[in-house]
Amino acid sequence: MKILAVDDDPDFQAVLKTVLEGLGYGDLVLAQSGTHALELIERAPTGFDCFILDIQMPGMDGIELCRKIRSMEAYKDTPIVMNTAVADRDHIDAAFAAGATDYLNKPVDEVEIKARLGVIERLVSERLRAQVALSSPGTDTFAAPSYGFMDGIPLKRVDGAVDLFAMGNYLKTLGMFRALSVCAVGVRVVNARRIHDLEGGYVFGEVMIDVGTCLADCLEPATGRMIAYAGGGVFVCLLSRADMPEPEILADRLREYINEFQEVYADLDIQLPTISVGPAVHIRAVQLGSPTRIIDEAIAAVKAKEMDFATTA
Amino acid sequence: MNAPSPSSRLQAGLADLRTGFLDRVADRCLEIEGIMAAAEGDELTTSERETVALHAHKTAGVAATFGFSRLGERALDVERLMTQTGDAPSWEVVRPVIEALLDEMERVLDETA
Secondary structure (H helix, E strand, O other): OOEEEEOOOHHHHHHHHHHHHHOOOOOEEEEOOHHHHHHHHHHOOOOOOEEEEEOOOOOOOHHHHHHHHHOOHHHOOOOEEEEEOOOOHHHHHHHHHOOOOEEEEOOOOHHHHHHHHHHHHHHHHHHHHHHHHHHOOOOOOOOOOOOOOOOOOOOOOOOOEOOHHHHHHHHHHOOHHHHHHEEEEEEEEOOHHHHHHHHOHHHHHHHHHHHHHHHHHHOOOOOOOEEEEEEOOEEEEEEEHHHOOOHHHHHHHHHHHHHOOHHHHHHOOOOOOOEEEOOOEEOOHHHOOOOOHHHHHHHHHHHHOOOOOOOOO | OOOOOOOHHHHHHHHHHHHHHHHHHHHHHHHHHHHHHHHOOOOOOHHHHHHHHHHHHHHHHHHHHHOOHHHHHHHHHHHHHHHOOOOOOOHHHHHHHHHHHHHHHHHHHHHHO
16 A cells, blocks of 8 residues: 655654554655645656645645645545644544545554554555456446445535545544534435436436535535435435434425426436435434444434435426 | 553664654754743744744654653643634743643653753
8 A cells, every 4th residue: 555644744754654664554655745745646656545644734734735635536535544633623624524534643553553544455455446347358447437336426526525434533533522412314315226227327326426416505504514425325414413404304405406406307317316314313422432333323224214205206 | 642552663663763853852942942031921922832833743743652641741732722723822821831841841851861
């Protein structure tokens, strides 16, 4: 796994290099600033598989650098791990909003880094396998992405979208007060399987992005909300409990937005997505040790719910 | 914040880096002391606050990894204070926190001399 680590402190760079090499991550490139990192990215003959960015750096800080890296097509899905000694909420929220995948506190803890990079390495391997499959003989490398029904779909045009892994990592960074004040809600496209089977993987991906966009618009007033696609036509939204509308109100609003696509979808002879919204799930005090459970619970809750409305009416 | 328990291989690697870190702690200690002496009784300028915050930030990032957990904590206290949003904290608030960092830097340097 080729890693680019960016930190302005030579001591920290040296420590990180020693730790990563000790863990077997020898393919490491170091940069002293955001500008230096962007130069290295531009010059690198082969891409990086993972970035580790310090947040507080003179000049371009790590959050701005994260945003710039994330805006590059080649790195739209590449894991970005943010790193800082000052773990305050503003920094953490800004990092995830800029597209960070995970968050590590300084000082370097060998055990923590080993565990986090192990997960990231598995993600990188899975993505590489998917790329190889796409570029294997008989397939067009430049073909539009065709998604399997349960595949992850990058919601890159959707404001506030993160991948499910990053959403889980964000939940783990919350302190007790914040953890108790957020909730997750599952949103399911009830006729997702049918749309996938009738229209194929590419159109299915575009329909899911449309649903994600409508969801983002519905939740617009809520600050700090996150939207992730969980596969199989299911989305998870994370937002403050104070900002969470009643599920039925959210469902009605979402259907209104989706209905605006009705004419276009009819012209293309594509079924309009039918929406079901699950109950809001929040972290209970006994679950503070495993806050990511609310993601699974929100998905399970919306899957268990029967179809309650058809927008195609 | 406790120091991690590094493996022996990591420990050997860190031992090589520790001397360089302590040299930089000595330099930072002198520079911060100079800023404090010059500012005695007055508020720190923006530039002085940024310098102190930067030294504290760099110290906080690695001190615990080299086995100086308390130094890392004192540095983090200073970094938090120097980078907090809103009005700059008064000299009465800033001074004891920075002095606690300087005391800890001197203690570490004395111990490892």
